Amino acid sequence: MPETAQHWYFNKRPKDVIEEDTLILRSEPIPELKDGEFLLRSVYMSLDATNRVWLSDWDTYMDPLPIGARMLGFIVGEVVKSRHAGFAEGTLAVGLTTWSDYVVTTGEGFVPFPKPEGISLADAFGVLAVAGPTAYVGLLEIGKPKAGDTLVVTAAAGAVGALVGQIGKIAGCRKVVGIAGSDTKCRWLVDDLGFDAAINYNKEDILDGLRRECPDGIDVHFENVGGEALDAGLTLMNNFGRVVICGLISTYNSSEPVPGPYMFRNVIMKRLTIEGFVILDYAARFPEYHEKLVGWMRDGKLKYRLHVAEGLESAQDALRLLYTGGNNGKLMVRIGAAPN
Amino acid sequence: MPETAQHWYFNKRPKDVIEEDTLILRSEPIPELKDGEFLLRSVYMSLDATNRVWLSDWDTYMDPLPIGARMLGFIVGEVVKSRHAGFAEGTLAVGLTTWSDYVVTTGEGFVPFPKPEGISLADAFGVLAVAGPTAYVGLLEIGKPKAGDTLVVTAAAGAVGALVGQIGKIAGCRKVVGIAGSDTKCRWLVDDLGFDAAINYNKEDILDGLRRECPDGIDVHFENVGGEALDAGLTLMNNFGRVVICGLISTYNSSEPVPGPYMFRNVIMKRLTIEGFVILDYAARFPEYHEKLVGWMRDGKLKYRLHVAEGLESAQDALRLLYTGGNNGKLMVRIGAAPN
Numbered sequence: 001m002p003e004t005a006q007h008w009y010f011n012k013r014p015k016d017v018i019e020e021d022t023l024i025l026r027s028e029p030i031p032e033l034k035d036g037e038f039l040l041r042s043v044y045m046s047l048d049a050t051n052r053v054w055l056s057d058w059d060t061y062m063d064p065l066p067i068g069a070r071m072l073g074f075i076v077g078e079v080v081k082s083r084h085a086g087f088a089e090g091t092l093a094v095g096l097t098t099w100s101d102y103v104v105t106t107g108e109g110f111v112p113f114p115k116p117e118g119i120s121l122a123d124a125f126g127v128l129a130v131a132g133p134t135a136y137v138g139l140l141e142i143g144k145p146k147a148g149d150t151l152v153v154t155a156a157a158g159a160v161g162a163l164v165g166q167i168g169k170i171a172g173c174r175k176v177v178g179i180a181g182s183d184t185k186c187r188w189l190v191d192d193l194g195f196d197a198a199i200n201y202n203k204e205d206i207l208d209g210l211r212r213e214c215p216d217g218i219d220v221h222f223e224n225v226g227g228e229a230l231d232a233g234l235t236l237m238n239n240f241g242r243v244v245i246c247g248l249i250s251t252y253n254s255s256e257p258v259p260g261p262y263m264f265r266n267v268i269m270k271r272l273t274i275e276g277f278v279i280l281d282y283a284a285r286f287p288e289y290h291e292k293l294v295g296w297m298r299d300g301k302l303k304y305r306l307h308v309a310e311g312l313e314s315a316q317d318a319l320r321l322l323y324t325g326g327n328n329g330k331l332m333v334r335i336g337a338a339p340n
Numbered sequence: 341m342p343e344t345a346q347h348w349y350f351n352k353r354p355k356d357v358i359e360e361d362t363l364i365l366r367s368e369p370i371p372e373l374k375d376g377e378f379l380l381r382s383v384y385m386s387l388d389a390t391n392r393v394w395l396s397d398w399d400t401y402m403d404p405l406p407i408g409a410r411m412l413g414f415i416v417g418e419v420v421k422s423r424h425a426g427f428a429e430g431t432l433a434v435g436l437t438t439w440s441d442y443v444v445t446t447g448e449g450f451v452p453f454p455k456p457e458g459i460s461l462a463d464a465f466g467v468l469a470v471a472g473p474t475a476y477v478g479l480l481e482i483g484k485p486k487a488g489d490t491l492v493v494t495a496a497a498g499a500v501g502a503l504v505g506q507i508g509k510i511a512g513c514r515k516v517v518g519i520a521g522s523d524t525k526c527r528w529l530v531d532d533l534g535f536d537a538a539i540n541y542n543k544e545d546i547l548d549g550l551r552r553e554c555p556d557g558i559d560v561h562f563e564n565v566g567g568e569a570l571d572a573g574l575t576l577m578n579n580f581g582r583v584v585i586c587g588l589i590s591t592y593n594s595s596e597p598v599p600g601p602y603m604f605r606n607v608i609m610k611r612l613t614i615e616g617f618v619i620l621d622y623a624a625r626f627p628e629y630h631e632k633l634v635g636w637m638r639d640g641k642l643k644y645r646l647h648v649a650e651g652l653e654s655a656q657d658a659l660r661l662l663y664t665g666g667n668n669g670k671l672m673v674r675i676g677a678a679p680n
Contacts, residue, residue, distance in 0.1 A: 269618075274615070
């Protein structure tokens with residue numbers, strides 16, 4: 001058992017992109033456990049676009065992270081010492097906690113993580129911790145696609161987007177069109193994941209591409225990015241269409257508010273519903289989502305790709321990949337070895 | 341019976357504001373009635389912000405009005421000659437028709453208008469033809485306020501806004517705050533209509549005003565205008581709030597798309613639902629809305645003010661009042677005398 005732990009601290013509020021000194025890594029002694037606490041050894045950490053939101057000083061769905069606090073993220077780890085009745089030594093726990101290799105916690109924000117049989121911890125965590133429930137809720141409960149619908153997904157090769165497209169096919173969408181940033185990503189969506197078409201926004205105008213691929217208009221638009229893609233989607237929405245706002249990553253690096261979609265008037269003209277959500281609100285229903293997602297994973301209906309950065313020290317650099325499209329699949333950090 | 345009728349024709353597509361020669365008035369012989377037609381003598385015409393939308397060449401909820409076509413509007417009139425089984429001579433009919441003092445029609449788009457007992461035709465038409473159903477559907481079916489909610493209404497002294505605020509109080513909203521453009525309008529909202537507060541956007545910053553008047557945040561925001569007011573509302577929305585987009589009059593005079601709300605990110609941060617609607621979609625349910633609205637009118641629970649421009653020739657100038665805030669109450673044109 002080590003005597004010190006590594007923690008990432010919030011050092012300097014970024015004006016736009018995350019910089020070298022936005023977060024800093026520090027070593028600290030691991031304190032003694034008190035009653036009701038346990039020591040978690042971190043194994044995998046999820047990196048999500050919304051992590052950047054927590055570093056802003058906007059009014060968001062969480063209190064802004066104060067300078068000097070430890071950075072937060074979703075982590076799965078092993079309970080290596082416990083004085084907590086709900087978390088036994090040797091079990092796995094998942095939760096929103098600090099970017100640390102070892103952390104002492106009261107268990108607040110944690111739940112046990114019963115790894116499903118026959119699925120690796122990396123796969124289980126990568127799909128089930130954040131991205132899978134996000135895709136499930138966003139598409140099925142908010143987007144509510146009907147059989148025969150045309151679904152458009154932005155950041156389609158990202159962790160959430162890739163799952164959304166596949167769940168869309170499971171739900172009976174006639175046409176699922178993804179928007180991604182490279183031909184390689186686009187080929188992966190169509191050839192491996194079963195998307196009906198994919199548009200490379202670095203090679204063609206998104207609106208032109210959507211016009212070609214969605215001749216019957218768009219019924220459900222699943223937005224992870226914002227900006228040009230959202231405007232293109234709004235332009236082509238069918239009457240009474242639904243726009244799911246899962247992420248607006250194109251705006252998170254801006255200290256100042258940025259203009260909303262220029263085609264906002266189509267909310268009236270096309271009688272649209274635009275709805276945003278935060279997956280944290282749905283935590284109580286995760287077991288239900290996990291059951292569905294694990295079933296699809298086992299049936300080979302949900303494919304995914306993990307992009308695993310090595311070591312806690314790589315976390316800050318890795319997070320920036322989400323903002324350059326540099327990641328290939330679900331971005332996570334391997335902080336420690338997975339238990340047997 | 342006159343031999344000629346006056347009609348407003350669409351002459352020149354406006355780039356921004358409606359100009360002197362956007363529409364032109366022409367005199368034409370009244371044709372003979374064919375079987376299945378009737379001749380309507382127009383009495384009142386409703387002027388609505390959305391009329392301007394029909395003059396744009398955007399992709400909207402209706403086909404753009406072609407240059408050279410007669411201008412369209414909601415009119416109530418008297419059937420003065422009929423060869424139509426559904427519309428007897430001497431009865432009243434209401435519908436989306438041309439800006440004309442007399443018009444021959446097949447009845448498409450018309451329904452009989454049974455004037456409620458004890459309510460003048462001007463009042464009945466002013467409230468029931470467009471504004472009342474719009475306020476009813478937008479607030480109760482889309483905004484879905486709960487008892488105790490805080491409701492904000494923009495263009496609150498306008499035809500729809502004034503009704504929305506009062507229906508909000510009927511629905512049990514704890515606090516109804518209106519935004520309007522003069523102290524006189526604000527006083528009318530609070531003193532006569534029962535709004536809890538009103539903000540004069542020409543005298544103070546809307547966001548400052550809303551912060552003061554909505555200390556518990558906003559649960560339902562009813563938008564008729566767009567722009568600064570919408571951004572202020574989005575800034576102060578409570579989690580899971582509902583934003584009803586009834587109109588975006590601040591954008592209708594622009595040929596080019598204008599930026600959407602700068603606080604659009606709050607769709608996620610506050611988990612909002614933004615929903616637009618067009619009252620034409622609800623035509624089949626008007627009898628149901630009329631029954632409710634007439635009940636409230638008779639009980640004195642719905643107050644309103646009519647701004648009646650005199651004569652068909654005043655219609656174009658009158659329409660422009662909606663875009664300067666120059667109207668005082670529901671804007672309509674008296675084209676001919678009301679029948680006894």
